Amino acid sequence: MTVRIRRVVFLAAAAALAVLMAWGFGALPHFGHYRGPYGDVLSRVSVPQRHITDVVTAVNFDYRGFDTLGEEFIFFAAVLGVALILRRQAGEGAGHAADYATGRAVPPTSDAVRVLGLGLTAPTVLFGIYVIAHGHLTPGGGFQGGVVLATGVLLIYLAGEFDDLHGLYTEAALERAEAVGAGGFIAIGMLGVLAGTSFLHNGLPLGATGTVFSAGTVPLINLTVGIEIAAGLVLLLTTFLHQTIVLRRRDAGAVRGVLSRDCRA
């Protein structure tokens, strides 16, 4: 295909796309004019029905809790996939766990990064717990809080070395925490089935609106999601860091040999 034909095909496609976009944008509702009924309905009913002041959480963990269960398992599967793909390969050996770069000396971590990293770790963990525990009251919840918690571990790595993380947790403990978090969501959902209603039915006492212990099952689900996300993300981080910092190719030639032999077989 010559450049000229390519250009003609591109221009025709771009013109068609432009017409479609103009047509679509022309029929969009005006900025801030929401047309669907559900948002307005949920804004009205979430406090009287469920004692939840953050409507987004009410949708995510109650009215459409089943969708969130699926989302959580997407994350679960993603972490599983990363752990599987980034395992130690043939021809890779564990090296000294320190930052390295070929051709130049690695500058030591500056005092500013050390102080900031260590100083921020405790507040970050506290903030993560806060975001998880107040998911049904203010913006946030298990997903956001879980990631904030995992950031605390990242800060420790940034302030020190990869080895500093070893005393904190083991991979087996992380895997267990992730499994408990993922299974906990289903267990809470089954409470509804056992009570004779439906899966993920919010059947626990709703409590006083605006307090931490309210909204029935929602804070409990937030807690399990927070545990799952935090453990999963730290596992992801550890796997990536281990793969990047610790594992080295023993001999690049040997790996190529193994690969070409596999291809022939």
Place this chain on the structure above:
Amino acid sequence: MTVTLLQATILILVGAGGTCVVATRDPLRQAMVASLFGILLAILFFVLQAPDVALSEIVVGAVALPLMILLSLAKIRGGER
């Protein structure tokens, strides 16, 4: 409700940021530009009164994704040399 000046400014910045991400060809620089784009997007969500989404965008778009890209690049380039 009409678009306020702040919302319009952030919208334009997000458009410019997205273009910058595409226009950056070096993956290492692109990870940094993508991180800044993630922060811009989070600010947009925040001024459009969606703080839940803004929080998720900060942690995923501005921290987690660039970090994964950086670590992958470090691994790939470490193997090349």
